[in-house]
Amino acid sequence: MLDTSTQPTGPVTQVTGPNGPSRRRRRRDAKVAGQVPRHLRAHLTAYLMITPMVVLLGIFVIWPLVYAFYLSFFEMSFYKDAEFVGFDFYKFVLTDPEFYESLLVGLKLALMVVPTVLVLALLLASFLATLSKRVAAFMKTTVYVPAVVSSVVAAIIFVFIYQDEGFANWFIGLFGHGPVAWLNTATTALPAVAIPAIWLGFGVSTLIMLAGILDIPDSYFESAKLDGANFWQRTRYITIPSLRNVILFLLVSGLTLTIQEFQLPLVMTNGGPVNATNTPNLYIFNSFRDATPYATSYSLTAALLLFLVIGTISIVIFRVVSSEKSSDA
Amino acid sequence: MRQRRLRIVAATAAAALLVLAGCSSNSASSGSSGGNGGPAEITFWQSQFEPYQQKWFKTYVDKFNASQTDVKVKYQVVPGDTWQQKLKAAQAAGTQPDVATTNYGGIPAGVANGQFAELDGMLPDKAWSDIKSNVAGFVQVGGKHYAYPMLVEPSTVLYYRTDLVKAAGLDPSAPPKTWDELLTWAEKLTKGKVKGMTIASVAPDIGWSSWGLQYNACGHLPINDDWSAANAKDSCYTKLFELYQTLFQKGWMPQQPKVGYPDATPYGQGQVAMMANGSWAVGQLKQTFPAMIKNTAVAPFPSVDGDATKPTATLGGWTLTVDAKSKHKEAAAKFIDYLLAGDPAIMADFFRQSGFSKYTVRTSVDQALGSDPAATSDPFMKIITDKVVATGKAEPAYPFDVSLAFATAIESVMKGKADVPGATQKASDAIDRVIKQQRLKGTAPKG
Numbered sequence: 001m002l003d004t005s006t007q008p009t010g011p012v013t014q015v016t017g018p019n020g021p022s023r024r025r026r027r028r029d030a031k032v033a034g035q036v037p038r039h040l041r042a043h044l045t046a047y048l049m050i051t052p053m054v055v056l057l058g059i060f061v062i063w064p065l066v067y068a069f070y071l072s073f074f075e076m077s078f079y080k081d082a083e084f085v086g087f088d089f090y091k092f093v094l095t096d097p098e099f100y101e102s103l104l105v106g107l108k109l110a111l112m113v114v115p116t117v118l119v120l121a122l123l124l125a126s127f128l129a130t131l132s133k134r135v136a137a138f139m140k141t142t143v144y145v146p147a148v149v150s151s152v153v154a155a156i157i158f159v160f161i162y163q164d165e166g167f168a169n170w171f172i173g174l175f176g177h178g179p180v181a182w183l184n185t186a187t188t189a190l191p192a193v194a195i196p197a198i199w200l201g202f203g204v205s206t207l208i209m210l211a212g213i214l215d216i217p218d219s220y221f222e223s224a225k226l227d228g229a230n231f232w233q234r235t236r237y238i239t240i241p242s243l244r245n246v247i248l249f250l251l252v253s254g255l256t257l258t259i260q261e262f263q264l265p266l267v268m269t270n271g272g273p274v275n276a277t278n279t280p281n282l283y284i285f286n287s288f289r290d291a292t293p294y295a296t297s298y299s300l301t302a303a304l305l306l307f308l309v310i311g312t313i314s315i316v317i318f319r320v321v322s323s324e325k326s327s328d329a
Numbered sequence: 330m331r332q333r334r335l336r337i338v339a340a341t342a343a344a345a346l347l348v349l350a351g352c353s354s355n356s357a358s359s360g361s362s363g364g365n366g367g368p369a370e371i372t373f374w375q376s377q378f379e380p381y382q383q384k385w386f387k388t389y390v391d392k393f394n395a396s397q398t399d400v401k402v403k404y405q406v407v408p409g410d411t412w413q414q415k416l417k418a419a420q421a422a423g424t425q426p427d428v429a430t431t432n433y434g435g436i437p438a439g440v441a442n443g444q445f446a447e448l449d450g451m452l453p454d455k456a457w458s459d460i461k462s463n464v465a466g467f468v469q470v471g472g473k474h475y476a477y478p479m480l481v482e483p484s485t486v487l488y489y490r491t492d493l494v495k496a497a498g499l500d501p502s503a504p505p506k507t508w509d510e511l512l513t514w515a516e517k518l519t520k521g522k523v524k525g526m527t528i529a530s531v532a533p534d535i536g537w538s539s540w541g542l543q544y545n546a547c548g549h550l551p552i553n554d555d556w557s558a559a560n561a562k563d564s565c566y567t568k569l570f571e572l573y574q575t576l577f578q579k580g581w582m583p584q585q586p587k588v589g590y591p592d593a594t595p596y597g598q599g600q601v602a603m604m605a606n607g608s609w610a611v612g613q614l615k616q617t618f619p620a621m622i623k624n625t626a627v628a629p630f631p632s633v634d635g636d637a638t639k640p641t642a643t644l645g646g647w648t649l650t651v652d653a654k655s656k657h658k659e660a661a662a663k664f665i666d667y668l669l670a671g672d673p674a675i676m677a678d679f680f681r682q683s684g685f686s687k688y689t690v691r692t693s694v695d696q697a698l699g700s701d702p703a704a705t706s707d708p709f710m711k712i713i714t715d716k717v718v719a720t721g722k723a724e725p726a727y728p729f730d731v732s733l734a735f736a737t738a739i740e741s742v743m744k745g746k747a748d749v750p751g752a753t754q755k756a757s758d759a760i761d762r763v764i765k766q767q768r769l770k771g772t773a774p775k776g
Contacts, residue, residue, distance in 0.1 A: 078420040079443035092766050164585050181584035186746050272531045274741045290728050292438055294767045
C-alpha cells in the first residue's frame with residue numbers, strides 16, 4: 001500500500017531558487033494554475049491509477065448496494081407494481097427469533113473455528129520457519145492442499161465419515177462407545193461442521209503466518225536464544241507481538257468468512273437438526289424458497305441486515321485489537 | 330513514464346471489458362418473435378424428476394416440434410433445489426420461461442402474484458371437461474383456469490418387505506391399520522443393521538410429507554379455515570408428535586438418514602424394512618431396484634385410530650403453466666394442449682413409463698389405460714388408486730413458512746430438543762407471525 005506519510009500534505013512545496021520559484025516552474029504554474037486544483041496536482045497519477053477500479057466497484061458493488069437498500073423499503077414483485085412498505089421488512093427480520101438464532105449459530109461456529117485455526121496456523125508456521133528450504137517447500141504445498149479442495153467435496157467426504165457406519169463411529173467404537181449420530185444430534189452437529197471448516201481454512205492461514213514470521217528479524221530470536229529463552233517464551237514475547245497485524249487480519253477475515261459459512265451446512269445438514277447448524281447465509285438462502293414477493297423482499301432485507309451486523313463486528317474487532325505500525329517499518 | 334502509464338490504463342480497460350463480457354454472457358435470448366413466418370420460439374423449463382420423465386418430455390417435445398412449424402419449443406431441465414432461485418433471477422432479468430412445471434400448491438400464490446396467464450379460451454373446451462372431478466378444482470382460482478394438470482401422486486403410502494415381515498412372525502397380508510400397530514411392526518422389524526422403517530426426519534421434508542398425517546390426526550391443518558389464526562396447539566396433534574418421536578428415539582428408524590424423504594434408496598438397498606414414501610417410489614423401485622419388487626407390498630398409511638376413511642395422504646402433482654409476461658401465450662398453450670390435453674396415448678405412455686407410480690387426471694387417459702393389461706395387472710396401482718388417492722386431500726395453498734414452522738416443532742420433539750407443549754407454542758407463535766406479516770387473513774381459497 002502506498003505509504004503517504006512522508007509526502008507533504010496541503011499545497012505543494014514550491015521549489016525555490018535564489019530568486020524565488022524557478023522560471024520554468026513559474027511558466028508551468030501559470031499554465032496549470034486555472035485547470036487543476038493545487039492540492040490534487042501531485043496526486044494526479046495516483047488518482048488515474050485507481051479510477052478504473054473505482055468505476056468498476058461503483059457500477060458492480062456500490063450502486064447495487066444502494067439500490068438494494070432502496071428496494072428493501074418495497075415489497076417487490078416482478079409481475080405487479082412494487083408496494084412501498086417502509087421499514088416493515090426490517091421490523092419483520094429484526095423480530096424473527098430465527099434470525100437471531102442463526103446469528104448465534106454463526107458466532108458459535110466462528111468461535112469454534114477461528115481460534116483453533118489461528119493456534120494451529122501459528123504452531124505449524126513456527127515449525128515450518130525452522131525447516132530447510134526444500135523440506136519447507138514440500139511442507140508448504142502439502143499444507144495448502146486442503147485450501148484448493150472444493151468445500152462441497154470436503155462436505156461430502158465428511159458426511160461419509162460421520163455416517164452411522166462411517167469412520168468416526170468406527171473410531172469411537174474402538175473405545176467401546178456406541179455409534180453417535182454426529183450430524184443429527186443438536187449438540188454434536190455444529191462441532192461436526194466446524195471440523196471440515198478448520199481443515200479447509202488452516203492452510204491459507206499457515207502460509208500467511210509463515211510470511212509474517214519470516215519477516216521478523218533473526219536478530220531478535222538470536223539474542224533471545226542467547227538469553228536462554230525456550231520456544232514458548234520466544235513465541236510469547238517475540239513472535240506473537242510482531243505478528244499483531246497478521247493476527248488481526250486473520251481474525252477479522254476468519255470471523256467474517258466463517259459467520260458467512262454456507263456450503264458446509266447446506267450440504268452436510270441443510271441447517272438441521274432443528275436449526276442447530278443454520279448459519280445466517282443459509283437462513284437467508286432458505287428464506288428465498290417461496291415464490292411470493294414477500295419471500296424475495298424478506299431475503300433481501302435479511303441479507304442487508306447481515307451486512308450491517310458483520311460490518312459492526314469487524315469494526316469492534318479493529319477497535320479491540322488496536323492495530324499499530326510495526327516498530328520496524 | 331508516459332508510455333508506462335498508457336500501458337497500465339490500456340491493460341485495466343481490457344480487464345474491465347473482459348469482466349463486463351463475462352457478466353453479460355449469461356443473458357439468454359428469450360423467445361424470439363414469430364413475426365414474419367418464422368416459428369414462435371418458446372422456452373419450457375421442466376423441474377428435474379426421475380430420468381424417465383426427462384426422456385419422455387424430450388421425446389414428445391421433439392415430436393411436437395417436428396409435427397408443425399408454428400411453434401418451436403426449447404426444452405430445458407432445471408434441478409429442483411435451484412428452481413426458485415433460477416426462476417426468480419430469470420424473472421428479474423425478464424428471461425423467465427414461457428412454460429414451466431408448477432405444483433398444485435403453488436398455483437394460488439402464483440395467481441395472487443399475477444404470475445400465471447389465464448388459460449380459458451386458449452385451450453379447447455373439451456380439454457377442461459376431460460379433467461377428473463377430484464382434480465378440477467386444483468387448477469382453478471376464482472373460477473378461471475391457470476394451469477393444466479398432468480398427474481397426481483399421493484404423498485404418503487406405506488411400503489413393506491413381505492419377506493422380512495414373514496420372518497418377524499407378522500402377517501404380510503394384514504398390514505398395520507393403526508399407528509400403534511405400526512410402531513409394533515417397526516419394533517419387531519428392527520433387527521441388526523436393518524431398521525424397522527424410514528419416514529421424513531428433517532423439517533423441510535416433514536413440512537409437506539406430514540400434511541396427510543396432520544389431516545389424519547386432527548381433521549385439519551395447523552391453521553384455521555380462513556387463515557386468520559394458528560391452530561397448532563390442538564391436543565389431537567400429540568399423537569402425531571409421539572409417532573415421529575417414538576420411531577426416532579427408540580432407534581426404529583435410521584438415526585442419520587442419508588437421503589431425503591422422497592428417495593427410496595434406503596428401502597431399495599435393504600437398509601429398512603418399511604418405508605413411508607409417495608407413490609413415485611414405485612417407479613423408482615421398478616427402475617433402480619427391480620429385485621425388491623417381488624418382496625414389496627403397499628398399503629395405505631395407517632390411520633391414527635384405524636379409521637380407513639380418514640385421509641392419510643395429500644394429492645401432490647404437477648401442472649404446466651404459462652407465464653403472464655410471455656410474449657407467445659397462444660403458442661405456449663398450443664404446446665400444453667398437444668402434450669397434456671391432446672391424444673390420450675401420449676399421457677398413457679407417460680404413466681406406463683412411470684411404472685404406474687403416478688396417477689391420471691383425465692377420464693380419457695383412464696380409458697386408454699383401462700384396456701392396457703400392464704396397467705390392470707400392476708400390483709400397486711389398484712391399491713393406491715382405490716385406498717389412497719380416493720381419500721387424498723388437496724395440498725394446502727398457504728406459504729410453506731407455515732408448514733415449516735409446524736414441521737420444526739415436530740422435528741424438535743422428535744430429536745428431544747423440546748417437549749410437545751413448548752414446541753407447539755413456538756410453532757403457533759411462528760404461524761401467527763407468518764399470518765400477520767404475509768397478510769394471509771381472508772386470502773384462503775374458497776372451496
